[in-house]
Amino acid sequence: MMITKFSTTTLADKVEEQIIEYIKKNSLVPGDSLPNEMQFVEMYGISRNVVREALSRLRMLGLIQTRTKRGIIITEPSLLNGFRKIIDPHLLSTKTIKEMMGMRIVLEIGVAEFLFANINDSDILELEQIVSRQQAIGINNLSIEDEMVFHAKIYKIAGNNFISQFNEIMHPVFVFARHNYESYFKPVSEELNKLGEIVTHNNLLEKIKKRDKYGYQNAIRGHLKPYWEFIYNYPKIKIE
Amino acid sequence: MMITKFSTTTLADKVEEQIIEYIKKNSLVPGDSLPNEMQFVEMYGISRNVVREALSRLRMLGLIQTRTKRGIIITEPSLLNGFRKIIDPHLLSTKTIKEMMGMRIVLEIGVAEFLFANINDSDILELEQIVSRQQAIGINNLSIEDEMVFHAKIYKIAGNNFISQFNEIMHPVFVFARHNYESYFKPVSEELNKLGEIVTHNNLLEKIKKRDKYGYQNAIRGHLKPYWEFIYNYPKIKIE
DNA sequence: TTATTCTATTTGTAGGACAAATGTAACAAA
DNA sequence: TTTGTTACATTTGTCCTACAAATAGAATAA
Structure with a gap:
């Protein structure tokens, strides 16, 4: 060739x-x-x-x-227009998908800075409503769209429209990944469940209510553990 | 109209x-x-x-x-091609520039997760070289390009190419901002200096050497304080 | 002064023509 | 048969002309 x-x-x-x-x-x-x-x-x-x-x-x-x-x-360019158009997960290599997951983790951890700088009581009320609605559905029945509602609200509170948009655009990649690599994600989730290490939105919310930024960042890390695992270990299956 | x-x-x-x-x-x-x-x-x-x-x-x-x-x-699309083309700071509104600065802070804080997961002794050696070269130049003579060398290396160690690229693409925005809003940044820097709150690359490196992630994230926050100030207070000048 | 009409300009779309590149098939040579 | 060469046909890249649709600005009328 x-x-x-x-x-x-x-x-x-x-x-x-x-x-x-x-x-x-x-x-x-x-x-x-x-x-x-x-x-x-x-x-x-x-x-x-x-x-x-x-x-x-x-x-x-x-x-x-x-x-x-x-x-x-x-005109002032809409920065993410091009990005939005081409993010079709089917076209992305596993390497790129891993990089997107890394980006997700970085954003979620980093955005906590602004989250805790901006949050007020009415935001917390809204988060509580979101979480209780999701608890009614049951953690195992939670679609990735439901899952995203919580995080979208977090970004919104953080108040950076660019980052909100960015996350929204990446979203389909995660939906695709968790579907396409289900044979990887499923055992990882089960393993985490067995170890009692599943971090729910409710756990995150607890940290937020206490205004515990470090606790929150730690919890987010746990919440996104499956992505972290994927980045470092796929295609091998392994939990430390 | x-x-x-x-x-x-x-x-x-x-x-x-x-x-x-x-x-x-x-x-x-x-x-x-x-x-x-x-x-x-x-x-x-x-x-x-x-x-x-x-x-x-x-x-x-x-x-x-x-x-x-x-x-x-x-072909697999290069995700940031479009983004790279249109990032001309002259065309961006102050609001958008603030959002870019927010993005920068989020990335620097968040990327610490991967930095500390990946870093090894030879990386630290390279960082030491970069810092000592910059200390020779003197902190006040440091161009924004010099400034960027350190951070680029951090991103490289973190090992996420997408984020590295992203940061590199945003770079001109920061160069522009610090030049264009000099009347804002200068007094802020002087004020920080007076308060003894300037955080240098050497300070960051110390935290890295101690593998002190939280200390590093704290230090980064200080290092990027001028951006933070800009986001929340421009056009008012104020340091808490 | 204000409202209306007209005109010239500029983008949006269509279609034809030919150059340049190159995959494929046909052919020739070993 | 296999390998190398040549010729052909197809497809993209570029140029050109033509006309429709929209409209800013000028001219005109009220």
């Missing part, structure tokens, strides 16, 4: 780069307008198709908006 | 969506090939230009590769 020649840069690739460069060079900010298509055609000596391909990409990323007659306007 | 009608979905938008849908519906994975351009033209009853615009976007995201005669092949 030949080594893949990956040097297939098209004109659209170059023009895309040039236009981004143009924005930076001229210190354009959201609200400013760009040259129109034909001007780019003349500037770079290429066909309108190519310009349109490049602009189409920037449009998708939310970097520009286009309107007839008005031309092209720069 | 009129309310912006944002419903300008073009055919390219729709076709892009359709093709992503096509991939999911048919459970295609990296290595599989897609219908060629003309087949999409017929499938959706549109012009080749539109198909090419849509494919051009997917190509940019790293979701597909195209080669003459061979057609279109699905």
Whole structure:
């Protein structure tokens, strides 16, 4: 098998780069307008198709908006648009999925900083409602969507919209992973259960009520233990 | 001023969506090939230009590769390609920049989990070298690039490539912020200095050597205090 | 001054043409 | 038969022209 020649840069690739460069060079900010298509055609000596391909990409990323007659306007890009589009777990390697899980653990632990800085009594009330609803369902019947409600609320309290979005976008990866690698996750969960090491949302909530940040971070670590195991040990099955 | 009608979905938008849908519906994975351009033209009853615009976007995201005669092949997308392209700090609102800073704090705190799980003696040796080189330069002469070398190494030890990349991509935002909001950061730093609360890389390294995770997380919090201040207090200047 | 109409401009879409690359088949040579 | 070469057909990459749809701004009317 030949080594893949990956040097297939098209004109659209170059023009895309040039236009981004143009924005930076001229210190354009959201609200400013760009040259129109034909001007780019003349500037770079290429066909309108190519310009349109490049602009189409920037449009998708939310970097520009286009309107007839008005031309092209720069907008504040929605940072995670591209990310959202391509996160199809089926397309990700196990390595990448492990990295997503690592990201999840890091975010959950780190976000506790902001969680405990911001939380107030009414937040705790809402968390209690979520938890009691979930206890009614029963821990074993909890779907991953139910599971996520609690964590989404945590992120919301932490007050960082970007991180909330990020977590929401990664969510399908975890759903997929726990389904696709069920033969791994199931015995791990059972083992943890046997050892009495399952950490529930209620356990997390207890720490939150006590405003015990370190306790919470510890508990989160336990709560996400199956991911940790997966990252370090898959495909071997082993619990320390 | 009129309310912006944002419903300008073009055919390219729709076709892009359709093709992503096509991939999911048919459970295609990296290595599989897609219908060629003309087949999409017929499938959706549109012009080749539109198909090419849509494919051009997917190509940019790293979701597909195209080669003459061979057609279109699905590849594992590089998750952060789109993100990397649009992170131009000039285009970001202060709100978004604050969110990036929050992300930075969360990552640095959270990544300590993996840092302390993975670190070995040779890593510590390398960290010592980095720190002593930086001490030679002097803390006040440290450029933000120098500053970043230490943290990049931390992420590398933690062993999550995605997070490393993520941090690297966000880096210019911090460079920009500290430059653009210098009138805020400078007095904050001076105030911290007066209070003797500056946390250096050397301080961090001490905690690492003692394998003191909680101490490290605490120290990181201090190290990133200016960002924390910015998030909560900008444009007001205030240190608790 | 205000409301309406008209016009010119700009993006969105379609379709044709050809160049460049290359997988595949046909053929030739060992 | 196997291997190497050549020719062909297919597919992407680029360019071009044309027209529809939308609309900012000018011209006009009330």
